[in-house]
Amino acid sequence: MQTLTITKPDDFHLHLRDGVVLANIVNHTAAQFARAIVMPNLKPPVVNTEMALAYRDRILQCVDKKYNFEPLMTLYLTDNTSTEVIMEAAESNMIKALKYYPAGATTNSDQGVTDISKTYSTLEAMMEKGLPLLVHGEVTDNDVDVFDRESVFIDRVLAPLVRNFPDLKIVFEHITTRAAVDFVTQSSNNIAATITPQHMLLNRNDLFKGGLQPHHYCLPVLKAEADRLAVLEAATSGNSKFFLGTDSAPHARNTKETSCGCAGIYSAYAAIEMYVEAFDAADKLDKLEAFSSHYGADYYGLPRNQEMITLIKQDQTIPAILPLGDNELVPFLAGGTCSWQLKN
Ligand code: NCD
Ligand code: ZN
Secondary structure (H helix, E strand, O other): OOEEEEEOOOEEEEOOOOHHHHHHHHHHHHOOOOEEEEOOOOOOOOOOHHHHHHHHHHHHHHOOOOOOOEEEEEEEOOOOOOHHHHHHHHHHOOEEEEEEOEOOOOOOOOOOEOOHHHHHHHHHHHHHHOOOEEEOOOOOOOOOOHHHHHHHHHHHHHHHHHHHOOOOOEEEOOOOOHHHHHHHHHOOOOEEEEEOHHHHHOOHHHHOOOOOOHHHOOOOOOOOHHHHHHHHHHHOOOOOOEEEOOOEOOOOHHHHOOOOOOOOOOOHHHHHHHHHHHHHHOOOHHHHHHHHHHHHHHHHOOOOOOOEEEEEOOOEEOOOOEEEOOEEEOOOOOOOEEOOEEOO
């Protein structure tokens, strides 16, 4: 039987939510990943170190004692994030980055940034302290086609931002397009990107295959096949600017299977296996470990994990439904098979 042993991976983009949802899902991630960059888009958002440390405690309370999981905390950037907040975050050593959501771009982004130029003094302080800015790279303008929002964001927002703050570390999160791959590849080493399993495995046809597929809807939305191939090629290229970030985001089944469904795909249940599947299909298994377990840690200045994990090439069925409080969660590829399995 084919096996693959790699350094334990980290997830550099994860939504854990709070309360009962957090309790239901966090151990899926803890079973696979050593660390995760935890997104701050709670209600209300995590906007300062005190809130982040309290959130971190709530996460750790829900982690099964058998796992040695470390949540890496982030703050939510708003128009009003002060330089004091940045100084305090940097001094704490517990805040690893700030997340920039353009206001209205995605789930719980209503308190996001309305105009990035309003945050310039904050960004200056982050640059000084070496705190990375994590970017949800989509414009929100209604007159911009939803499939073009990432590439338009590069031209209108990201390229000028990189020019104005050449020393600011920026992670272009969950990239979906050839334009994003090219932009990151051609930028300095301060610019990196995370890649999700869904953007490696699916294209926009999968949103409509046999009917509308709400569980394939996330933001940024799935793109055309040529873009999927560009993202897959970037992930499997061995370029250290591209690393693993699932963007796993749980939404209750009834909020997705409804007349106005939420954006978000829950991949944490079998995330590492899904990446292995994508790398295997591309015949690039030799490039997986660096992407999943080295490059992200190196970019964030964290030590690489010591522990190893082993994956076996053996079919597993992804459950159709998982519990989520009083509700249900439909995981990514629900009811389907994944040809790899994590060995416990
Ligand atoms: C994320 C969520 O649900 O919090 N949704 C998504 O579609 N990716 C937010 C985000 O990362 O955009
Ligand atoms: Zn996200």
